Amino acid sequence: MGKLKVGMIGGGGDGNFFGHVHERAIALDNSRELVAGALRTDPEAAMAAAGAYDVTGYPSYQALLQAVQSGEQALDYVTIVTPNHAHYAPAKAFLEAGIPVLCEKPMTMTVAEAEDLKQIVDTGKVPFVLAHTYTGHPMMMFAKELVRQGRIGAVRKVEAWYNQGWLATPLEEEGLQQAEWRTDPSRAGISNCGGDIGTHAFVAATWVSGHAVTKVSARLNSFVEGRQLDDDFNVIGELDNGGTAIITATQIAIGYKNDNGFRLYGTKGSLEWHQERAESLLVRTGEVDETYWIGANFSFFPETIASYQRVPAGHHEDFFEALANLHGSMERLIRQGRGEDAPDAFDHPGVDEGVAGMRFVKAAVDSSNRGGAWTDL
């Protein structure tokens, strides 16, 4: 049971920051290692980036795939950290070759692409994990588990949000690359704020509650003058059980950093979680507020969650650890698939959540364009 070997697509250029986050997340548990990469589009730049990462470089994802198929390059799965528009092609190629994929979100540029990937995954039974990092936080997993156990009864209403302030001014005109591509329709697609962070709020609302959003009424804004895509995203949705979801995201909330979180109101109780205080979960089922803390040694965690934690109570795990948990789920799926001894993987977001996310953003944009008319997903 050696370390799993991981390849990375993208992560060498502008995506550099997040490439290194994955690099750390892969390494964190000493059971996976980053060994190969097709890290940039330009072949020469790709090889140079591989040197910087200290992995075997390939000039393109096709070259990496070929090397794997020819047996030259040992590889257990790939991570895709390219910009949004460049997720689909490599994901499709590797999945069709039967190689598991851990893909950044949003999954694709269009609903059609997303559905295509789903078809491949469903047919080929290839492990696919969507990198909604926050779903790797044990307390967000615990929230999903409590809902599943019926702790708050039937879900009536969900509120999920993601407030940021970094795009409150036109940074894209000042040359900031992160701002440039996100606000450029040719690279970001039909939505900036909705696609980038609205999808996180959407996943919180649906993945934790266990309910799909079936239709939406939306109002998107572009508050910063000259900006073509939304920097503010507000959706009222209907859940598949008739409940209501309020999903909001904004990038113009000055001083807010990654204020992502959710509240769930059920027939028996409520849950509340905040990403920026990820270490605790508030549960209310009666007169006394209950606060649960992260910590591998707490007996209230089922083994499915405790096995994802690395330190006892009082010491928190946060961002890298959450992403490492998604890589951990991929690892468990692969190892169990091979008959190796591994704990069960938690049901982290996969291709279904990816498809739903694409449909959600599309329906929200359409609804907003039609004056908030209710639009099916």
Place this chain on the structure above:
Amino acid sequence: MGKLKVGMIGGGGDGNFFGHVHERAIALDNSRELVAGALRTDPEAAMAAAGAYDVTGYPSYQALLQAVQSGEQALDYVTIVTPNHAHYAPAKAFLEAGIPVLCEKPMTMTVAEAEDLKQIVDTGKVPFVLAHTYTGHPMMMFAKELVRQGRIGAVRKVEAWYNQGWLATPLEEEGLQQAEWRTDPSRAGISNCGGDIGTHAFVAATWVSGHAVTKVSARLNSFVEGRQLDDDFNVIGELDNGGTAIITATQIAIGYKNDNGFRLYGTKGSLEWHQERAESLLVRTGEVDETYWIGANFSFFPETIASYQRVPAGHHEDFFEALANLHGSMERLIRQGRGEDAPDAFDHPGVDEGVAGMRFVKAAVDSSNRGGAWTDL
């Protein structure tokens, strides 16, 4: 400059609890006193209730008004604490007689009634204060002041909410009077949750921001089976400057008590306030979060706010004090009107806010009935 003499309409029966809150708020500063009351509809019960309150009793508001007009009963203003449907008639009668009115919210049952009161107030120049208690919290006043001073620049987006959990089950079927009349269309009007607490969120959104809501798209729910009126109220609104307001209220959030608050996002900064932690205000204009605390001695408070505070920093004032501040504004208006020496009254909600609130609830109900269609106020 003796104490102002106050009369109360209602407050003797089911409204007992809130009648006594007003009683305390009137007495708190030793500059006002409750002296007379028409406390219940039934004349005999009214007289009995007056005994319990230890004030001069009248069998009806008409009788009280007559006694004032005949000079029998000295009175400076009246407080109306009857159920919603019984605000309009006494408010109209006293205002037409030139007697100032501090009225519980929502102001009336219909928009037409509200507009009628506004016409009387505007014509007669009679002081009128609407009892949105939370607007009497110095930190909510301070938020309004900071916006007015331009601290957060132009307002782009407002979020205001009010989450409660007490109606998560059908308490109206178990004989709880507070639940019965609120969920009964004949006594509560067209909306339960929206009228009762949605209006608080609405006032937070508009009064603090200084911007009106011009149109809304809404989704109202009745989650508890058999309930005729909404117990969940969700609105996306457009501000008069093109900004967006997200206004939500619910009564099915188990464990939430009076979770009322707001966030304002402007071009230069953000503000955040929570009623259940009313003593502080979070201000974000750059990289460092600033927290302001209540306390008469803080130099950052303008005199218009400091003069409403009773204790120095570290000792909080809360519910009774906030309501007393609305009575205090009424007192200042009356005294200044008489040429007495009194500090300026803060511009607490009055008849304009009352009319806007009625239009808001009506538009939200209409929009929800029409599938969320955008509806003008």
Place this chain on the structure above:
Amino acid sequence: MGKLKVGMIGGGGDGNFFGHVHERAIALDNSRELVAGALRTDPEAAMAAAGAYDVTGYPSYQALLQAVQSGEQALDYVTIVTPNHAHYAPAKAFLEAGIPVLCEKPMTMTVAEAEDLKQIVDTGKVPFVLAHTYTGHPMMMFAKELVRQGRIGAVRKVEAWYNQGWLATPLEEEGLQQAEWRTDPSRAGISNCGGDIGTHAFVAATWVSGHAVTKVSARLNSFVEGRQLDDDFNVIGELDNGGTAIITATQIAIGYKNDNGFRLYGTKGSLEWHQERAESLLVRTGEVDETYWIGANFSFFPETIASYQRVPAGHHEDFFEALANLHGSMERLIRQGRGEDAPDAFDHPGVDEGVAGMRFVKAAVDSSNRGGAWTDL
């Protein structure tokens, strides 16, 4: 069962602020009224102050007492809000006359005076309440109740603190009266910080835990140059059950306002309370943190505490209400003593706590002067 009639000694001059706090607390429940006062030492000033308070004025406490004894002035109890050195004489005089006394803390200037008052109270069975305002906070009362019920088992350790910052600079040299008398040995006695706020921490430690402090080791500091009395007060104490108390108070903690609170660690659990967030109490008996909120309608409050609350959950009561609860206890004691129908009084601090507080400060000063040597109370 008319209103109780209350007299006030002091409160007309420098003590003005706190006199008015008592005035509000007396009035808050409409069952007590301030009717008479000997409000300043100077007879003329006393009469003028009475006019401002709108009560019957007396030139001295002796004159007030005489009027009561002669039947001229109806009076149920007196409140003493003079500076520390002027508590003893009027308290003694009224108590000896059988008139109940609610006295500001610290009770006296010396241990001998305190013991004398105790002897009078114990002999005469006259109601006596010591104005440790914070003990009137329902959540502090609830903490005491939970300990009494055994919720945290046997108490092992108590931490109690009171951090302020207002005396971090020599305000007494800038003419601030509140600073002048507190740092002047002739008016404040042997301790400034310990007597003024250390006693609050001491009461938290002992009254809530139900355990006396038997001996102490202390280190007092005067951090501000030229100051004769302590502005920083640190004590390790031994409890009567062998446990340990850490009691600290300081006036040089810049930015801290009234950061008073306590933690109790028992054999079965822990409690934590903060005065500046008085509305909640943290209870830990196992893996999940439990937070209890104030609110008359919560079923976890025994009637002895619920009956002291005025509003349901979600609306807080704070400073005035806490002090009003001490007046409420006095009222209950008096009414029950007369055979009137009144709920039982909570056992708020009285003459025993006053004596213990005086002994505590004395022992701490002595210990500090002797290099921290353990000193019996």
Place this chain on the structure above:
Amino acid sequence: MGKLKVGMIGGGGDGNFFGHVHERAIALDNSRELVAGALRTDPEAAMAAAGAYDVTGYPSYQALLQAVQSGEQALDYVTIVTPNHAHYAPAKAFLEAGIPVLCEKPMTMTVAEAEDLKQIVDTGKVPFVLAHTYTGHPMMMFAKELVRQGRIGAVRKVEAWYNQGWLATPLEEEGLQQAEWRTDPSRAGISNCGGDIGTHAFVAATWVSGHAVTKVSARLNSFVEGRQLDDDFNVIGELDNGGTAIITATQIAIGYKNDNGFRLYGTKGSLEWHQERAESLLVRTGEVDETYWIGANFSFFPETIASYQRVPAGHHEDFFEALANLHGSMERLIRQGRGEDAPDAFDHPGVDEGVAGMRFVKAAVDSSNRGGAWTDL
């Protein structure tokens, strides 16, 4: 500039948990790698543990040292994670051989041993880092930096604490190894609570403030029956500038996990930090509270701190990252020593802090045994 090669002493047996924490911290930045280990005392067990860690195994630290000295084993520094009593010998051996050491705390068993290590380090100029993990938290580093910059003026008083609850019952009698050795004088030395967590509070008090503790008055308790060493540790100390330090630690605070933190009060302001909410720092220099958040992109961080952070604001780094920062300091010291390009190391605790910590615990135990008498360090 390849990866630094790291060896580990201990970490294979009971210290397993913490060995793996170091393993992750070493790997986190992909610039260091764990390559060799003498992981247990028993030679065979040591070799087996090395297999589990997937590193080159050695039967003893002496064997590892010999292999390094003979050139067989490339190694840049060692990490010592043995139980307390087994720190001294390997630390001495490697330091004398000129090999840098990152050592777990407390540094040694006795003051003499600590002074011996200091002499070796000072003479040989060998990099030595003491693993006070929390000092690697960027916000704790920022606190130290703010004090150094004079932001709070001269330090008057420091409060530092560490509250845990896990030893509130006699777990050592139930076979828990972590409890057994810590409460056993032969393995833990003269103090359990003081040595284990009191030293963390001590480092917070002294390292952040920049002031040494010169003498102490202490009260240590063993609350759990039958326990020989302290499970509760309370110290009042004098700082080298005449200030006061209150240093407390306990293991009987049920429900408290790793409640470590500090408050510093200076002539110009105050600082407050809590390890369990490590992501923020509270600064008070006037009327408005300022909260600073972790995040590499905040401009208020000097480069010396920003360079230790891995993610932008809104995503926290916590336990592993803090320890990795200490390894990072070791790495910077080594690389700069070789003339490689590396940012300056922050002055994390080293051998001086180790000596001071040993003297502190010794003085506290002595003082407590002598009834709290002030005892020089």
